[in-house]
Amino acid sequence: YARNGLRVLAVATRSLTGDAALPVSLSEYTPELVEKDLTFLGMTAMVDPPRPDVAKAVKECRSAGIRIIMVTGDYGLTAESIARRIGIVKGDHPRIVTGVDLQKMKPEELKEALQDEVIFARVAPEQKLQVVSALQEMGEIVAVTGDGANDAPSLKEADIGVSMGISGTDVAREAADIVLLDDSYASIIRSIKLGRGVYDNVRKFVVYVFTHNWAELIPYLLYGLLAIPLPLLAVQILAIDLIIDVPPSLALSREPPEEGVMDRPPRSRTQRLFDIDFLTRSVVIGVVIAAVALAGCLLTWSGGGWQWGMQLPADGLVYRRGTTMAFAAIVVAQMANLLGSRTLDTSILRMDWTSNKWIWA
Numbered sequence: 001y002a003r004n005g006l007r008v009l010a011v012a013t014r015s016l017t018g019d020a021a022l023p024v025s026l027s028e029y030t031p032e033l034v035e036k037d038l039t040f041l042g043m044t045a046m047v048d049p050p051r052p053d054v055a056k057a058v059k060e061c062r063s064a065g066i067r068i069i070m071v072t073g074d075y076g077l078t079a080e081s082i083a084r085r086i087g088i089v090k091g092d093h094p095r096i097v098t099g100v101d102l103q104k105m106k107p108e109e110l111k112e113a114l115q116d117e118v119i120f121a122r123v124a125p126e127q128k129l130q131v132v133s134a135l136q137e138m139g140e141i142v143a144v145t146g147d148g149a150n151d152a153p154s155l156k157e158a159d160i161g162v163s164m165g166i167s168g169t170d171v172a173r174e175a176a177d178i179v180l181l182d183d184s185y186a187s188i189i190r191s192i193k194l195g196r197g198v199y200d201n202v203r204k205f206v207v208y209v210f211t212h213n214w215a216e217l218i219p220y221l222l223y224g225l226l227a228i229p230l231p232l233l234a235v236q237i238l239a240i241d242l243i244i245d246v247p248p249s250l251a252l253s254r255e256p257p258e259e260g261v262m263d264r265p266p267r268s269r270t271q272r273l274f275d276i277d278f279l280t281r282s283v284v285i286g287v288v289i290a291a292v293a294l295a296g297c298l299l300t301w302s303g304g305g306w307q308w309g310m311q312l313p314a315d316g317l318v319y320r321r322g323t324t325m326a327f328a329a330i331v332v333a334q335m336a337n338l339l340g341s342r343t344l345d346t347s348i349l350r351m352d353w354t355s356n357k358w359i360w361a
Helices: 054-063 076-086 099-104 107-113 125-137 149-157 170-175 185-226 234-243 246-252 276-303 317-340
Strands: 006-013 039-047 095-098 118-121 143-146 160-164 178-180
Touching (some): 054 185, 076 095, 076 118, 099 118, 099 125, 125 143, 125 149, 143 149, 143 185, 149 160, 178 185, 185 234, 185 276, 185 317, 234 246, 234 317
Parallel strands (some): 095 118, 143 160, 160 178
Antiparallel strands (some): 006 039
């Protein structure tokens, strides 16, 4: 029965005579006192099947580089059968560690067991804390799910504690960082996907903003170094920062998670939000935009009779046409950059162009 994933209870009876010396208080009853002179009657097997969406969620976890470890009070064979059915274990002989085994284990032995496929069965809820602490000492980011009052220490100790909102106790909910309103494991996976999408959107926003900052800075540097007329007016930079910066950045924050976001491994805890790759990306795009803007400005000035080394009157039509050309080039280029910033890995030609209406607004 257990190998088929059923939970099995044995049923027995014991006849008590009238002169049997029994305690008055329930707290005085012990297993040694009760579990003797029993007559076995039979067994009952119950099925508690996993929810249909759990297997798919576990598969997504594996592709996202997230490892799942089952810690349960069920019998070992029952736990193994369920874990195999939903995809938590794949090997032929996963290690099954019971609560009794866990009590006898040294910290080094527990860490060694955690290196392989392992199931913790017949484990008391308070023993979860032992597993959580060992994983954290191994450098892992640990999320723990639980619903009982005894789960509170492990929920509190974990990097992310997830409590059940329906079946969870008040103590568990208070100790957790996240409460699942539907008690569904699949909700955790959806949250991870959305969380990765939010993190990506913040990075997209940062790169987008830094890009036009470079495009604004370079003309000012050339103005000081090469003694050319100022290619951008202060009011134009203000317009770029307020209009070409804020609304498109807010639109990027509404970008849905990219298609392959759950196929990436978890990022390192040492990874910076704005790393060298993103700095390089913003600089390269910013230099290209600045070059196009300056080229348009200088060509417009040259067409109006300007020569290198000459100064132009600030209220002259030729000067204003040149600065307008630089301003327009940055604005149009940033609109193109906005479309390119929608994705970190995928080509913009393969994106869903209708997935974010705020971009087009």
